[in-house]
Amino acid sequence: MTAVAEQTIVDQVTLTIRNHVATVVIDRQHVLNAVDGTAQARLNEIWAQLEADPSVRAVVITGAGTRAFCVGADMSASAVDKTGLEYWAGLDPNGFGGLSLRTSLNIPVIARVNGYALGGGMEMVLGADIVVASETAKFGLTEPRVGRLALDGGIHQLVRRIPHTQAMGMLLTGRKADAAEMQSMGLVNEVVPAEELDAAVQRWVDQILACAPTSVRAVKQMVTQTGHLTAKEARGLRLPALMAALDSEDSAEGVRAFQEKRPPVWPGR
Template sequence: MSTTFITSEVSGQILTITLNRPQALNSLNAAACFELAAIFDDYQDNDELRVAIITGTGDRAFCAGHDLVDDFFEPMPESGWAGLSLRKGLHKPLIAAVNGLALGGGWEIAMMCDVVVADQRATFGLPEPKVGFAALGGGARILPHRVPYHIAMGLLLTGKSISAEKAAQLGLVNDVTEPGAVMAGAYRWAREMLTCSPKALYFSKQLAQASMEPDSLRGPLQSLEQELAGELAQSKDVREGIAAFMQKRPPVWTGH
C-alpha cells in the first residue's frame, strides 16, 4: 500500500503502524486519516494479522492531534478520526506505543486502543478547548467511561496535560517504560497476546466493547458527536482559536 504520511510494517502476525509527520509532531491531516482508515481496513480483513501496534516517528511526539495548519476543516473518512473513531467491527487487539506527546486526537487514538504502553517522558492531554474546539474525535465520549466523572471533566474542561506516570495511576496506561523502550514494551504485550487463541481474543474484545458502549448507545452518541463537531466547525470561536494558535497570541473568545 502506497502511503505518504503513515508507514506500516508486518513482522510475523504483528502489524506496526507509524504516524510519520515528525515535522508536525506527528499530527494528522485529513489525508493521513484516510491513509490510516485504509490500513485499519486491511488489518480488520486480513486473517494473517493478529495484533497491531500504533506509534509515532521520533521521540518527541506520538501524535499532537489534528494539524491546525493543514486542512483542519476537510472531511474525515467514513470510519472517523484517524480511521478509528467511528469504526465498527474491529475486534482484533490494538496496542498504543506512546513515545511522546499524545495530545487531542493523539490521546483519542490511544484511548481507542486496548493496551497503552507509554514512554515515561510521554504526556497526555485534550487541549482542544484552548483553540475553540472540543474532544469530539472520541475523547469526550470515551474518557468518562475510563476514569471517575470529575477526573474526566477536570481534564476535558481545562485542557490540562498529565504525565505518563499520572495516567498510569488513573488506569489510563497499562505500562510505563524507560526512555526509548516503548516499542520493546509494546512488542512484549503483542507476543503475550499471540500466545492466546485469536478467536478468544476477538470475542473477548467484542464483548468488552459492547459492555462499555452498547450499540443502542454508541450510535446516538456518535451522531451527537458529529453534530456538535459540525456546529463547532462553523463557529467564530474555532476560527479565532486557530488564528490565535498560528499567530502565537491569546485568543479572544466571543462565545459565537
C-alpha cells in the first residue's frame, strides 16, 4: 500500500503591528475566512491586547486571499449543531469576531473588505469605523436564508446606520449587495478596484496618523460611549480619553507646530 500524507489545514488569525498600525488578518481561506470558536477566541485576545497598547493608533482588519473578508460563522463547525436558543444564550458580549458590539476599543478600526462580507462578516464591518471595499466585494446579512438571525449586532446596527427601508430590504430578504450599492447607502466610505485596495486603505491610515493620537482616541470613545444620549448630554460627560486629550502633550505639540509652521511630531500622550 502507498502511504498517503495527511494534509493539515492550519487556522490562523494573525496580528502584525508596524509603525503604530495593527493589521488583523483572518486567514481561513478554505472556508472563505469563516470564524469558528477558536478564531473567535483569538480575535477577542487580539482586541484585548490592542486595547492595552497605547502605541497603536489605527487597526486594519481584513480577510486573507481575494475571495472573502469573512462569511460569518463556520457552518461546517460543530457549533452550528446548537439550537437557535442555545446559540443565542452563548452569544459573545463583544459581538461577532469580538468586534461587532465592542465598546471598549478606543482605536479607529478600518475594515478592508476584499470580497464577501456576509453574516458575521457583515457584522464586523458594522463594528468598524471606516470601510474601504473592493469593487468585487459583496455584503449581506444572509442568516434568514439558513433559518438563523443576525443577532451579533447585524439587525440592530444596520437599521441605525442606513435608511430604514434600505436596511429592511436587506434584512427581510437576506440578499447580497455590492460595494457600490452599500456606498450609496452610506455604509462604505470608498470603493476601489481590487488592485488599488491596499493603497486606498493606506490613504485612510495616513490621514488618521496625521491627527493627534490622544484626540483620535477621545473622538472614538466619545462616539462609542454616548450614542444613547442627546448631544448636550454627551458633551457634559467627562470621559477618560477626553480628559486625557485635553491635558495631553499632543495638545501642546499641536499648538506649537501650528505656530512654528511645521508638521507636528505627536508624543501620543
